[in-house]
Amino acid sequence: MNTETPLLEVSNLRKYFGGVRAVDGVSFRVYEGELIFLIGPNGAGKTTLVNLVSGYLKPDSGLIAFNGRDISRLDMASRVKLGIARSFQFVNVSWSISLLENIAIAIASRRGINLSMLRSLESHTDVIEEAIQLAKLVGLEKNLDKLPLEVSQGDRKILDVVMTLALKPKLLLLDEPTSGVSTRDKFDIIDRIVSAIKATGISSIIVEHDMDIVFSYANRIIAMHSGRILADGPPEDVRSREDVRAVLLGGLYA
Amino acid sequence: MVRREIGNNIRSIVIVAVIAGLLYPVISSIMPGWEVMLTYGIILAIAALGFNLLFNYTGLLSFGHAAFVGLGAYAVGLSVKYIGLRILEVQVLIGVLLSALLALIVGFIAVRYRGIFFAILMLVTAQILWGFYVKFYHITGGTDGIRIPRPTLFFIYDTTGLGYHAFNMVYHYYALLWFTVLAIIMWYIVNSPFGYTLRVIKDAETRAVALGVNVNRYRLLALVISAIYAGIAGALYAPINRLVTPDLAYWTLSGKIVFMSILGGTMYFLGPIIGALTYVYLETIAQRITIHWYLILGITIIAIMFFMPRGLLGLTELEGFKKMARLFSALRLQFKF
Amino acid sequence: MSLDTLARYILDTFFFASLISLIVSGLNIIYGVMRIVNLAHASLFTLGAYTVAWITANYIVKIFGSNLILLLVLPLTIAVIVTVLVSLVMVTPLLRYSYGKGDAFQLIVTFALLIIFEELFQIVWGRMPLAANDAFFAMGTVNLFGSPYPLYKVFVIIVAFLIILALWLLTYRTYLGLLLRATSMDSEMVQALGANVIRLIVVAIITASLLAGLGGALYVPTASVALGLSLDVLIVAFVGLVIGGLGSFIGSLIGALIVSIFRTLSIYFFPELELVILFTVALIVLIFKPEGIGGGKGW
Ligand SMILES: Nc1ncnc2c1ncn2[C@@H]1O[C@H](COP(=O)(O)OP(=O)(O)OP(=O)(O)O)[C@@H](O)[C@H]1O
Ligand SMILES: [Mg+2]
Numbered sequence: 001m002n003t004e005t006p007l008l009e010v011s012n013l014r015k016y017f018g019g020v021r022a023v024d025g026v027s028f029r030v031y032e033g034e035l036i037f038l039i040g041p042n043g044a045g046k047t048t049l050v051n052l053v054s055g056y057l058k059p060d061s062g063l064i065a066f067n068g069r070d071i072s073r074l075d076m077a078s079r080v081k082l083g084i085a086r087s088f089q090f091v092n093v094s095w096s097i098s099l100l101e102n103i104a105i106a107i108a109s110r111r112g113i114n115l116s117m118l119r120s121l122e123s124h125t126d127v128i129e130e131a132i133q134l135a136k137l138v139g140l141e142k143n144l145d146k147l148p149l150e151v152s153q154g155d156r157k158i159l160d161v162v163m164t165l166a167l168k169p170k171l172l173l174l175d176e177p178t179s180g181v182s183t184r185d186k187f188d189i190i191d192r193i194v195s196a197i198k199a200t201g202i203s204s205i206i207v208e209h210d211m212d213i214v215f216s217y218a219n220r221i222i223a224m225h226s227g228r229i230l231a232d233g234p235p236e237d238v239r240s241r242e243d244v245r246a247v248l249l250g251g252l253y254a
Numbered sequence: 255m256v257r258r259e260i261g262n263n264i265r266s267i268v269i270v271a272v273i274a275g276l277l278y279p280v281i282s283s284i285m286p287g288w289e290v291m292l293t294y295g296i297i298l299a300i301a302a303l304g305f306n307l308l309f310n311y312t313g314l315l316s317f318g319h320a321a322f323v324g325l326g327a328y329a330v331g332l333s334v335k336y337i338g339l340r341i342l343e344v345q346v347l348i349g350v351l352l353s354a355l356l357a358l359i360v361g362f363i364a365v366r367y368r369g370i371f372f373a374i375l376m377l378v379t380a381q382i383l384w385g386f387y388v389k390f391y392h393i394t395g396g397t398d399g400i401r402i403p404r405p406t407l408f409f410i411y412d413t414t415g416l417g418y419h420a421f422n423m424v425y426h427y428y429a430l431l432w433f434t435v436l437a438i439i440m441w442y443i444v445n446s447p448f449g450y451t452l453r454v455i456k457d458a459e460t461r462a463v464a465l466g467v468n469v470n471r472y473r474l475l476a477l478v479i480s481a482i483y484a485g486i487a488g489a490l491y492a493p494i495n496r497l498v499t500p501d502l503a504y505w506t507l508s509g510k511i512v513f514m515s516i517l518g519g520t521m522y523f524l525g526p527i528i529g530a531l532t533y534v535y536l537e538t539i540a541q542r543i544t545i546h547w548y549l550i551l552g553i554t555i556i557a558i559m560f561f562m563p564r565g566l567l568g569l570t571e572l573e574g575f576k577k578m579a580r581l582f583s584a585l586r587l588q589f590k591f
Numbered sequence: 592m593s594l595d596t597l598a599r600y601i602l603d604t605f606f607f608a609s610l611i612s613l614i615v616s617g618l619n620i621i622y623g624v625m626r627i628v629n630l631a632h633a634s635l636f637t638l639g640a641y642t643v644a645w646i647t648a649n650y651i652v653k654i655f656g657s658n659l660i661l662l663l664v665l666p667l668t669i670a671v672i673v674t675v676l677v678s679l680v681m682v683t684p685l686l687r688y689s690y691g692k693g694d695a696f697q698l699i700v701t702f703a704l705l706i707i708f709e710e711l712f713q714i715v716w717g718r719m720p721l722a723a724n725d726a727f728f729a730m731g732t733v734n735l736f737g738s739p740y741p742l743y744k745v746f747v748i749i750v751a752f753l754i755i756l757a758l759w760l761l762t763y764r765t766y767l768g769l770l771l772r773a774t775s776m777d778s779e780m781v782q783a784l785g786a787n788v789i790r791l792i793v794v795a796i797i798t799a800s801l802l803a804g805l806g807g808a809l810y811v812p813t814a815s816v817a818l819g820l821s822l823d824v825l826i827v828a829f830v831g832l833v834i835g836g837l838g839s840f841i842g843s844l845i846g847a848l849i850v851s852i853f854r855t856l857s858i859y860f861f862p863e864l865e866l867v868i869l870f871t872v873a874l875i876v877l878i879f880k881p882e883g884i885g886g887g888k889g890w
Contacts (some may be wrong), residue, residue: 054464080466088464094457097450105454108447109465114472120445127447167465315695317702363874366881369694370628370837373702374829375873381826382866389863505822509706512699546714552707556685559700 005068006031007203008053008084008171013062015048022048024227026062030171030203035194037214038207040224041247046207047089049224050173053205054086055079066171083170087163089179089207091156093148099159100144103131106166131166137199138162138192154185161193165200172197172204178213186210190217211248215239223248260570261524262445264438270527271434278426282419290494291538293426295531296433297490302514302526303440304483309512310520311444312476313456314368318376319511321383322353322481324503326488328387331400331498340412342405346489353485357478365473380503387500399499402492422494429490436483437527443479444523452476484511506548513555519565528566595736600855602735606744606813608851609751613806614828615835615843616758617799622838623775624788624795625690630701631682633825634708635674635800639807640816641716642670647723647812662726663746667808674804675797681707683796687789705821713818720817727812747809754805755844758798762840771795775838826866827854830873836882 006029015023022045030036040046051057053064055076064072066082074082093102107127108114122128135141140158143151148159161177177193178186190213197204205222208214214221214235221238223231225247231238238244260266274296282289301323308314326349333339333348356379364375387394394400404413404421407428413421443449455462455469462469492498501507510533517536518529540547562568569575614636621629643666655661685704689697730746732739762768770791774781778788807816827850835846850869857868 056460056463076463077466077468080464086464088461092458092461092464094450094454094461096457097453101450102454105447105450106465109451109467114447114451114467115475117446117448118439118442119447120442121447121450122445124447163461163465309695313695315698317698363877367877370698370829371833371877373698374826375870375877378826378829378866378870378873381822382870385863385866506706509702512702516699546710548706548710549714552703552705552710555703555706556700559696559703560688563696 085169086173299530301487318380320507321380322484323488326485330492349489357481519567631704635803639804644721670808678800722815
């Protein structure tokens with residue numbers, strides 16, 4: 001067992017929507033530099049968990065500690081400042097500005113210059129330069145001048161992730177970075193994302209449905225079902241669990 | 255659209271200003287009486303620019319911008335009536351402060367809402383002020399309004415002695431100066447990190463929140479800036495109109511500001527400017543043909559929304575226009591102008 | 592406050608609430624099936640009012656004298672028919688083609704329609720207010736703790752109550768109502784069930800227009816109708832919607848009642864400040880109960 005303070009410690013987290021127990025007593029810890037895959041069938045509560053940790057939703061009960069400090073009452077903006085950033089299951093970017101400008105705004109936000117009004121974004125060359133570097137890290141440099149609707153769904157998903165990376169978080173929460181992309185392109189995308197994460201060393205939780213991907217990249221898996229954690233551990237352990245197989249793997253990895 | 259939209263640069267603003275400057279003597283010599291519309295046009299363009307900062311860039315539709323126009327105009331009217339103030343820059347400043355204050359008070363709650371709630375809250379704000387101007391006639395002169403004497407410009411230049419045409423001409427260039435400066439400032443605002451943050455808020459509010467942006471504070475700031483523009487337009491409107499009446503705060507004026515902006519094309523930076531300049535002439539012509547101008551106005555708004563949602567500037571994206579533009583730049587290369 | 596003033600105040604509140612609930616529930620029906628807040632809905636109220644005022648003064652009284660039943664029923668029927676016909680020609684197609692186009696689009700289009708109606712009223716009926724209070728006077732008064740109260744207002748309260756009751760039965764006790772409610776939650780599902788959503792939309796708009804026209808028709812014997820009425824009505828209805836919550840049938844009725852309490856109070860005591868008071872009420876509700884009383888959770 002690890003003895004250092006965990007980066008993130010979630011204990012007994014609960015969130016109900018009316019009768020739906022979306023997250024129902026979830027506890028886990030995340031340590032510096034971990035890359036965790038969060039799996040579970042549709043409606044398992046993965047997105048809700050991401051929403052709770054990122055501050056988009058307030059829990060009914062339970063604690064969320066970040067670097068040992070309780071953050072469960074903080075709003076989203078303050079959690080971003082502390083270093084928790086999240087992407088979205090459905091591409092959530094500005095459709096009227098280019099990829100480059102989307103990334104640049106994320107960087108500007110981190111640098112606290114969003115309120116700068118009397119200089120064009122273009123003339124903030126340091127921000128633009130950083131945006132280009134970041135785009136190169138995930139191989140997005142080709143279409144930077146295009147609008148999000150003019151590039152492939154894969155590039156849009158990458159853009160969503162890059163905007164999150166631009167915040168230079170300590171903890172990265174990626175909600176299905178490969179959803180809506182053809183199976184053929186999924187590996188390419190997750191490859192680019194994972195190598196960018198490894199290059200920066202950020203602790204990450206990635207929600208993913210594709211088990212091929214999960215078992216090729218994960219060194220830790222958290223499996224959820226009906227708002228609860230079924231299994232949490234290295235891929236081999238999770239794979240060998242009967243209940244996980246029944247709910248999730250459908251015998252595929254038997 | 256940002257990158258490829260026509261005329262989204264300072265050069266285009268200057269070109270429009272220069273044309274508006276050159277056109278004035280031309281119109282007044284060939285069609286006397288029609289030149290003053292140009293002055294009204296550039297003043298209304300300031301209000302429309304403010305409106306569009308809110309509408310196109312922030313995603314908030316206001317049906318009450320007449321509130322701020324009226325406030326600016328009455329700042330001039332009341333300050334001259336009660337303290338004899340005639341230095342226009344100081345009066346504009348009063349209008350700016352009042353507009354900003356009103357925007358802060360109403361906006362504090364209104365910016366938490368979008369769509370109908372924001373639109374109607376602004377509308378009610380304007381109607382309240384309109385009601386005040388009409389009902390408290392012992393202060394505001396009621397529907398008769400307040401006469402505006404000739405202002406003093408730049409603190410020292412008293413325009414009282416000028417003849418009718420001379421004053422109109424001087425005032426045109428004075429207003430044009432305001433317009434140019436304000437349009438350039440607006441261009442910077444729209445293209446600054448702040449302006450782009452507003453776009454993210456408009457298109458993907460949750461993303462903006464996820465970036466750590468305090469969405470309501472940005473919306474409030476956009477509303478205040480927008481109100482200031484409308485307030486300045488109102489203040490500048492008073493001396494050329496020579497009269498300030500409650501009409502300047504009435505809901506139909508708010509409708510006109512919406513109309514101008516969509517006429518020019520709200521997706522374009524220049525849209526509200528082109529829209530306002532076109533509008534004043536359209537209105538003048540229409541009013542000569544019919545007294546039921548609002549009927550035409552309403553029908554035109556609907557027609558534009560359905561059939562020309564990008565407005566007049568949207569026409570520049572048609573193939574024919576693009577061909578002409580290419581021809582023009584070829585000629586320019588050929589003859590080096 | 593003496594007993595008769597209090598009773599008068601309460602009845603006036605209910606009278607006003609009756610009119611507002613006719614408008615608000617119409618707005619809500621359209622919002623329910625189309626997710627459009629039709630700003631021009633208030634114009635249909637005004638149209639109903641103008642029609643009654645005009646035909647009563649010009650025809651009904653001249654032809655039929657002061658026969659109470661005819662004074663009441665004939666103008667009302669004609670006004671409702673006119674309103675529904677005008678709505679079919681001018682409002683329905685616009686709303687139908689604005690369906691799904693985003694709220695900015697819909698707001699601008701219906702706002703433009705509001706402007707058009709305002710100008711049309713001026714063209715047809717001029718700038719002068721019209722009044723037709725023959726029915727109001729013909730009905731006489733009742734004794735209310737020693738002072739007379741117009742029977743006509745009581746009549747309106749009863750009519751509106753019956754209409755709202757019928758509307759409630761329609762939405763909650765009939766198949767059509769079921770379809771309407773289902774459309775407000777998931778129009779694709781309704782389509783999948785084989786119902787024609789466009790037809791439902793048209794039914795909803797007609798029902799709403801009928802209610803608005805009826806509201807205006809009932810209103811006019813008590814006051815004159817003039818340009819600008821639409822906007823006043825729109826604002827009061829909007830405050831009612833804010834209080835009640837958009838999309839909630841019961842909520843909107845409660846909203847109509849609450850807004851009427853404040854409006855009648857302000858008319859009694861601070862007529863100059865009517866709009867300010869309503870605005871303040873709306874802001875307070877928006878601060879403390881942003882989703883409104885009904886919470887906007889379906890009908
Ligand atoms: N805002 C909400 N209101 C009501 N119910 C909700 C809400 N958000 C989620 N739920 C419900 O909570 C449960 C968990 O949803 P969640 O989106 O977290 O699942 P998920 O694991 O992300 O599923 P998916 O793989 O489909 O993305 C579901 O039953 C869902 O319907
Ligand atoms: Mg999910």
